[in-house]
Amino acid sequence: MxxxxxxxxxxxxxxxxxxxxxxxxxxxxxxxxxxxxxxxxxxxxxxxxxxxxxxxxxxxxxxxxxxxxxxxxxxxxxxxxxxxxxxxxxxxxxxxxxxxxxxxxxxxxxxxxxxxxxxxxxxxxxxxxxxxxxxxxxxxxxxxxxxxxxxxxxxxxxxxxxxxxxxxxxxxxxxxxxxxxxxxxxxxxxxxxxxxxSDLDLFYPAPKDHGFLASLGVPEDAFVVGYAGAIGPSNAVEAQVPEAARALHERGRDDIVFVIAGDGKCLPKLKELTDGLPNVRLVGSLPKKDVPVLTRSADVLMTLFADVPILATNSPNKFFDGLASGRPMIVNSNGWTRALVEEHDCGVYVPAGDGVALADALEKLASDRDRLEEMGRNARRLAEERFxxxxxxxxxxxxxxxxxxxx
Missing domain, CATH: 3.40.50.2000 (Glycogen Phosphorylase B;)
Structure with a gap:
């Protein structure tokens, strides 16, 4: 044809x-x-x-x-x-x-x-x-x-x-x-x-790349929260991550570290709001072929959007990359991605723009490694069977x- x-x-x-x-x-x-x-x-x-x-x-x-x-x-x-x-x-x-x-x-x-x-x-x-x-x-x-x-x-x-x-x-x-x-x-x-x-050949469960994390100054025993994608108005990363990072820092949880890869119109604002926070690493853009280094080095991965109703219909690439990587997904869009993570027990939902709720969810996930591994297995299974x-x-x-x- x-x-x-x-x-x-x-x-x-x-x-x-x-x-x-x-x-x-x-x-x-x-x-x-x-x-x-x-x-x-x-x-x-x-x-x-x-x-x-x-x-x-x-x-x-x-x-x-x-x-x-x-x-x-x-x-x-x-x-x-x-x-x-x-x-x-x-x-x-x-x-x-x-x-x-x-x-x-x-x-x-x-x-x-x-x-x-x-x-x-x-x-x-x-x-x-x-x-x-x-x-x-x-x-x-x-x-x-x-x-x-x-x-x-x-x-x-x-x-x-x-x-x-x-x-x-x-x-x-x-x-x-x-x-x-x-x-x-x-x-x-x-x-x-x-x-x-989900590109199952490109993204798959694997041990953390400690060399990659060390190059960012992330301790080997850190609980890593990853994000790889656009940093623009529709993603509103700057509306949630800085508040969550600051809340965790104030609780003495600098062992929970955000590793954010991407570029976009809102990156300067994100840099401004996270400046001085010891638990945030901004690594810039990565070619798609290199994104798996980040996804497999994270304990959980985020798919974030602004609190705009139409965005709940999105079909975000980063979500399917995360599933294939066998990592629990944190979603903040009250749409079908929320339904997927809750129905298949492969992640959690937090409301868009609520940094404290994100911090609370991360603390809970970091405290239960067995549960985290179970969610990761469920995520990979969903990627293989549906996507x-x-x-x-x-x-x-x-x-x-x-x-x-x-x-």
């Missing part, structure tokens, strides 16, 4: 972005004999893709066509919108000049990535499948990037409904996202929930094959 795959932020394991779903699926499908053409931006690709406005190359057997478009987590909302617009224009040209395909598969975010997908589909009379990684524009509205009754929000809502209506199938990454798609009137038989995945990347790649491929067969 010939698949045209459009994703603005296509990234490999060498990237520090962490959003490798498209790459992991594409390389598996390529290995199975399918022909993949990926349309993306140069923002997360090797330097050779940044030398020209439009570039083409091959990554692990995958044909990659890119548009030179800048993007950074430090950008304000206006600059991000401009980046999205530039990519839409360039990607539309690349998509319609990429040759014949059996299916066009566009994956958000942003929502505008669906435009080149639909145009290529319409001009070549090829079935179109759209994947929803965030419920736009509602997520942008609730995060304050768009005004609910503003022109851009209304235009984005029309675009959302247009893409759903013209897609042969819509793939959603969580039950909440699927509900959001269904609420727009999409027939249930066209909506498929395929969440983010294997191989299994979920097959599920998405089946949706694409069904669409392609409808021509």
């Amino acid at each position: 010939r698949i045209l795959y459009i994703h603005q932020f296509f990234a490999t394991r060498e990237s520090s972005l962490g959003l490798i779903r498209s790459y992991e699926f594409a390389r598996r499908w390529t290995a199975e004999g399918h022909e993949l053409t990926v349309i993306t931006s140069s923002s997360r690709l090797p330097d050779e893709f940044d030398k020209r406005l439009l570039c083409e190359g091959v990554i692990d057997g995958i044909r990659v066509r890119s548009v030179r478009v800048r993007y950074s987590n430090y950008m304000g909302y206006a600059r991000r919108m401009w980046s999205f617009a530039l990519f839409t224009i360039g990607a539309t040209f690349l998509a319609v000049t990429s040759g014949k395909h059996d299916v066009v598969f566009a994956t958000s975010t942003p929502l505008t990535v669906g435009i080149p997908g639909w145009v290529a589909s319409a001009l070549t009379r090829t079935p179109f499948v759209f994947e929803v990684r965030d419920l736009w524009p509602e997520a942008a509205i609730q995060m304050g990037a768009l005004k609910r009754n503003g022109l851009l929000a209304r235009a984005a809502k029309h675009l959302e409904r247009f893409l759903y209506r013209h897609a042969k199938h819509v793939i959603a990454l969580s039950p909440g996202m699927a509900d959001g798609v269904l609420a727009e009137g999409v027939p249930p038989e066209r909506v498929h929930m395929v969440p983010n995945s 294997s990347r191989d299994d979920l790649a097959d599920q998405v491929l089946a949706v694409l094959e069904d669409a392609a067969g409808s021509r």
